[in-house]
Amino acid sequence: MTAERPKYQDSSEPEQNGGRKTLWRAMIEQMILDACGVNCTELEHQQALSWLFTPNPDFNESCALADLEPDYVRTRARQRVDASPKRVRVERPAKPKPVKLRGKTCTINGVTKRFADWLKESPVLKQTVYYRISCGWSIEEALFAPAKHQRQASPRVGQKPQGSVSDRSSSQAQDSSELEFFQ
Secondary structure (H helix, E strand, C coil): CCCCCCCCCCCCCHHHHHHHHHHHHHHHHHHHHHHHCCCECHHHHHHHHHHHHCCCHHHHHHHHHCCCCHHHHHHHHHHHHHHCCCCCECCCCCCCCCCCCCCCEEEECCEEEEHHHHHHHCCCCHHHHHHHHHCCCCHHHHHHCCCCCCCCCCCCCCCCCCCCCCCCCCHHHHCHHHHCCCC
């Protein structure tokens, strides 16, 4: 038996509401993917299961904003989670161990100074220098190598991003035709 999906009536203007509805549906779909264990950590998986299957007002509000019936979403999500193949977890890499450089002297281009003094002269952020060293960079490279990519400001609401940004969902999981959740 297939659950029918009643639609909520919304008094908002259709052209303004369409983008919001799409955004909320994408958020719900991501939670379902996390509940299925698709490219997420164990913590994200557990949070998604709790959010989807434990009655809560946030879930109901999200469904209303997506123009979906909460019971229908829970039914379809339960079917999807139960039918999902082996749950795969992608754990985030561990943070590198801190590097102890206090009081250490370094010679760069024939000039010997304390590491702290070199750090003051470096155009690179202190955190970046320590991170680079913990990743195996030489002290000279860590202090003075320019960043390969400059961080750009995020696009404003309503603007499309300039470059493609990969998220934690696989391209296969992002294909909504495969999910067939909101069809």
